[in-house]
Amino acid sequence: MLTKKKRLLFQKQAEIAKSISHPLRIAIVDFLKDGDQCVCDIAEHIGSERSNVSRHLSVLVGCGVLEYRKEGLKVIYNLKAPCILDFFSCMTTCLKQQAEDNERLLAAL
Amino acid sequence: MLTKKKRLLFQKQAEIAKSISHPLRIAIVDFLKDGDQCVCDIAEHIGSERSNVSRHLSVLVGCGVLEYRKEGLKVIYNLKAPCILDFFSCMTTCLKQQAEDNERLLAAL
């Protein structure tokens, strides 16, 4: 059986995973890998309402994936945990694997 | 603006991330890193109903994180994408960072 310690760890890890479990949040992290950006530029880049983007950003900040600083009127967000990007490539590997599996299946029909 | 290609990629990546965005599913993946297991042993280890575990397992299989084989009555699950484990350590790094931040904050009070 799981210990309480492990349960807590898994709970916290799940929160981080959940924070990047949304296409727009993935797009945000991907955008920020090339440099810091303000909310309005992020919103324009991913094509969504600023209010919506603001909420997505606060989820990512809450989990320690992003951090921000204020510069005049603007709030600039940046990647705090770049190791997240490694996970992105792991997911891409998964997807390639799946695509290859499907290809093999198709060839067998 | 995002291209359609990128949108699709982010959508698929979000699905994989979502598949591990649950404490029980994290516990399952963590359990399977030490070797293949059947549903009933997984259910006992994580302390949840078999029907519930079965559903969580099918989510993970659906995203290519796990795969399974049948052995008699039992269905044995194993880790198909071990790179997921690297992400676990990234998340642990995030959590340590957050804990340190909190410590610094506390010390400043």
Add this chain to the structure above:
DNA sequence: TGACTATGTGATTATATACTCATATAATAA
């Protein structure tokens, strides 16, 4: 064959999440 065991699934309910709109806050400039 029938009994038993492991697993999966349909239906239901409770809860969580995402999005939109309207509004609030805060910094800046006229």
Add this chain to the structure above:
DNA sequence: TTATTATATGAGTATATAATCACATAGTCA
């Protein structure tokens, strides 16, 4: 001061997810 701009947040609605229970399926063995 007022107006403007960037950002954040409350409320409401729609949708997605998780857990439970009952039942179905499928493999094994007497």
